[in-house]
Amino acid sequence: MYSQPKIDIREVVNLLGLKVDPKCSINSDTFNVQCPFCRDKKYHMNINAEKNVYSCVLCSKEKGQGALDLYSRVVHGERCVKGQNSKKIFMELCDALHLGGPSERKTEVKERPSLPRILRADDDTVGKTYAALLAFEPLALTEQHRENLKRRGFSDETIDRNEYRSLGQNYDWLGEYSDSRSLYRRLRSAIKENKKLRHKREDEIVAGLALAQHLLKLGCTLAGVPGFYKIGDSWSFNITPGMLVPTRNMKGQVVALQVRRDKPENWETKNKDRKFLRYMTVSSKGLPAGVTEGISRAHFPLANPPLSKDVHVCVTEGPLKADAASELLGSDAKVFFIALHGTMNTKELPGFFKLCKEKGIERIENAFDMDKTTNFHVAEAGKGVWKKAKAAGLSVAVRCWDEDFAKKKYRELGILCANHDIFVPTSLNVFVDVAAMARALEAAGVEHSVETLPDGTEVKHYWDDATKGIDDYLLTQKQQKTNS
Ligand SMILES: [Zn+2]
Numbered sequence: 094m095y096s097q098p099k100i101d102i103r104e105v106v107n108l109l110g111l112k113v114d115p116k117c118s119i120n121s122d123t124f125n126v127q128c129p130f131c132r133d134k135k136y137h138m139n140i141n142a143e144k145n146v147y148s149c150v151l152c153s154k155e156k157g158q159g160a161l162d163l164y165s166r167v168v169h170g171e172r173c174v175k176g177q178n179s180k181k182i183f184m185e186l187c188d189a190l191h192l193g194g195p196s197e198r199k200t201e202v203k204e205r206p207s208l209p210r211i212l213r214a215d216d217d218t219v220g221k222t223y224a225a226l227l228a229f230e231p232l233a234l235t236e237q238h239r240e241n242l243k244r245r246g247f248s249d250e251t252i253d254r255n256e257y258r259s260l261g262q263n264y265d266w267l268g269e270y271s272d273s274r275s276l277y278r279r280l281r282s283a284i285k286e287n288k289k290l291r292h293k294r295e296d297e298i299v300a301g302l303a304l305a306q307h308l309l310k311l312g313c314t315l316a317g318v319p320g321f322y323k324i325g326d327s328w329s330f331n332i333t334p335g336m337l338v339p340t341r342n343m344k345g346q347v348v349a350l351q352v353r354r355d356k357p358e359n360w361e362t363k364n365k366d367r368k369f370l371r372y373m374t375v376s377s378k379g380l381p382a383g384v385t386e387g388i389s390r391a392h393f394p395l396a397n398p399p400l401s402k403d404v405h406v407c408v409t410e411g412p413l414k415a416d417a418a419s420e421l422l423g424s425d426a427k428v429f430f431i432a433l434h435g436t437m438n439t440k441e442l443p444g445f446f447k448l449c450k451e452k453g454i455e456r457i458e459n460a461f462d463m464d465k466t467t468n469f470h471v472a473e474a475g476k477g478v479w480k481k482a483k484a485a486g487l488s489v490a491v492r493c494w495d496e497d498f499a500k501k502k503y504r505e506l507g508i509l510c511a512n513h514d515i516f517v518p519t520s521l522n523v524f525v526d527v528a529a530m531a532r533a534l535e536a537a538g539v540e541h542s543v544e545t546l547p548d549g550t551e552v553k554h555y556w557d558d559a560t561k562g563i564d565d566y567l568l569t570q571k572q573q574k575t576n577s
Pocket residue numbers: 128129130131132133137138149150151152153
């Protein structure tokens with residue numbers, strides 16, 4: 094029987110960092126937390142893990158609402174409505190919690206796994222293991238992935254220096270790892286018993302076993318390293334096919350890995366309106382011995398200049414985006430990037446901002462995608478980042494680009510405002526004006542940036558996709574220069 098996949102509300106409580114009443118335990122069936130919606134100083138929100146719902150004595154009028162709703166209201170400021178935004182919220186949460194998509198979760202219902210915490214190893218250990226992983230010959234970058242990177246503006250030198258790799262592209266090399274194949278056969282019954290493993294392709298698991306055995310022979314530690322897990326007594330690596338993108342700490346050590354997933358053929362026709370999750374952080378959370386904490390990390394491109402008061406510090410989302418932007422800007426621009434795995438993954442920011450302050454930096458720049466100016470929900474999601482900056486005594490500037498598109502948007506929103514008698518004072522800055530108009534329209538409940546396609550479906554068009562990300566914009570500029 095098919096059942097809706099379920100997200101444990103306690104994982105959402107964890108993710109959102111809600112304060113749990115010290116008198117309670119997050120592992121019990123019901124416990125209280127500080128309500129994020131009213132000015133709750135005590136612990137008025139009850140979490141019922143058995144029913145997977147929350148409700149606040151002070152502000153919840155209706156009966157308990159679910160995990161998706163809790164996440165949606167905190168992160169996007171909007172309710173989760175089935176059939177409207179629930180799929181999107183669900184996919185987003187799967188990504189934030191490092192859970193597989195619905196196909197991998199279909200069978201996971203009812204039982205509530207308790208949340209045993211498995212901590213990650215320190216950066217030296219993780220960095221050493223990942224360095225050896227990236228040096229594993231069968232993961233060499235494919236020509237196809239190299240071409241993709243070149244189209245983004247990377248040079249061969251940078252591609253090699255940044256150590257991008259290809260994962261799960263072919264398994265021809267497994268012929269040399271017959272030990273792993275026999276190991277797989279021995280472990281087959283344990284694999285079939287595990288709900289997360291039983292749907293995986295045999296070659297994928299054999300390759301994971303081969304990689305793990307290779308790293309163990311080199312003396313690497315696998316316990317506490319995200320992506321590695323145990324089948325019986327044997328270590329394996331959780332393979333997601335795609336391009337591997339290293340996430341590096343400020344010392345340049347690889348401390349996390351992201352996969353830019355290959356889109357399966359015919360995805361669109363097979364998966365109507367299901368969002369394809371392009372980037373996934375390599376993780377083995379929920380698999381035996383898999384790390385549960387600290388999987389996502391902030392990324393610092395190798396091309397960053399030294400952190401000093403003479404550089405522009407830009408906060409963005411996505412390691413590959415930051416790498417590409419660094420490459421396209423060149424070293425003369427003196428831009429220092431820190432890239433988050435997602436706007437929710439802000440744990441490292443207070444420490445980083447403190448360091449900025451110590452280096453004499455007064456201001457950081459919001460370099461998130463340009464829909465931050467026109468999409469209220471995107472702006473809301475980024476708020477946590479800027480609060481942390483302000484708490485550290487830093488001011489925040491919004492970095493904007495593509496003035497041509499902004500002018501187009503200005504005219505489009507201007508007409509809407511005029512039609513609804515909404516008056517927005519203008520400044521001398523078109524980006525500021527566009528943002529102000531978008532906010533005013535939102536406040537008045539007027540929908541904007543909706544485009545109706547020839548077939549009648551509506552799409553939200555907050556910003557030109559070709560220049561939305563800072564890397565996209567820099568690339569279009571470079572192409573214009575070479576063309577003229
Ligand atoms: Zn409340």
